[in-house]
Amino acid sequence: EDQVTQSPEALRLQEGESSSLNCSYTVSGLRGLFWYRQDPGKGPEFLFTLYSAGEEKEKERLKATLTKKESFLHITAPKPEDSATYLCAVHPETSGSRLTFGEGTQLTVNP
Amino acid sequence: DADVTQTPRNRITKTGKRIMLECSQTKGHDRMYWYRQDPGLGLRLIYYSFDVKDINKGEISDGYSVSRQAQAKFSLSLESAIPNQTALYFCATATTGATDTQYFGPGTRLTVL
Numbered sequence: 001e002d003q004v005t006q007s008p009e010a011l012r013l014q015e016g017e018s019s020s021l022n023c024s025y026t027v028s029g030l031r032g033l034f035w036y037r038q039d040p041g042k043g044p045e046f047l048f049t050l051y052s053a054g055e056e057k058e059k060e061r062l063k064a065t066l067t068k069k070e071s072f073l074h075i076t077a078p079k080p081e082d083s084a085t086y087l088c089a090v091h092p093e094t095s096g097s098r099l100t101f102g103e104g105t106q107l108t109v110n111p
Numbered sequence: 112d113a114d115v116t117q118t119p120r121n122r123i124t125k126t127g128k129r130i131m132l133e134c135s136q137t138k139g140h141d142r143m144y145w146y147r148q149d150p151g152l153g154l155r156l157i158y159y160s161f162d163v164k165d166i167n168k169g170e171i172s173d174g175y176s177v178s179r180q181a182q183a184k185f186s187l188s189l190e191s192a193i194p195n196q197t198a199l200y201f202c203a204t205a206t207t208g209a210t211d212t213q214y215f216g217p218g219t220r221l222t223v224l
Contacts, residue, residue, distance in 0.1 A: 032211065043115075043201050043215035044154075087154070091211055097142055097161065098169070099213060101154040 002027045002092045006102035013078055013109050021073040021105045023088030033071050034099065035064050036087040044087055047073075078109045114138045115216035117202050123222045124192050132187045132219050134202030143185040144203040144213060145169075145177060147196075154201070160185055161207070192223040 003026045036044035048057045050066040063074040089099040115136045145157040156169030158177040203213040
């Protein structure tokens with residue numbers, strides 16, 4: 001069974017305090033791994049897609065990396081506007097077009 | 112204008128009522144999805160459609176039905192709403208291809224009393 005586990009469930013940082021969010025996954029074969037940002041009461045906003053181990057992608061203060069077992073979302077010098085829930089999802093090779101989502105990490109950045 | 116729109120954005124209804132949630136997209140994508148989100152359970156797939164004539168059940172389709180009226184429109188119906196269908200509902204779209212990246216609408220908050 002395909003599984004996605006995100007940790008920690010919640011993370012509180014001070015502005016400027018860099019950290020990382022973890023997404024561990026178990027799939028029969030990985031077609032892609034996705035990161036989304038979700039603000040309260042809003043739809044998930046696409047951030048990154050990673051396809052193979054060793055791949056990295058960056059956007060402003062965010063950098064996503066991928067290994068064969070997990071992905072990290074690194075947040076460098078975060079600002080209060082980075083506060084949101086970050087969702088990880090995997091696209092298994094055998095699932096057709098279906099994604100399996102983790103439950104998310106709720107990030108709060110205090111000024 | 113938003114690429115993926117959902118109506119209504121908020122809805123309060125009573126047990127046993129029929130309700131329809133609608134999704135429209137201007138992205139030109141062929142694939143459309145309906146998810147529900149509950150605290151502690153994450154996003155779960157209800158139904159998905161690859162084109163107007165191809166509709167598939169997701170992991171939690173019981174109590175729901177869908178209609179793909181056109182490439183750009185995908186509706187979700189609750190034939191007889193029950194309180195445990197209270198949730199946030201999201202529509203998503205994707206284009207066929209290597210990435211399968213899904214793009215989400217703003218969501219509908221549904222409360223069943």
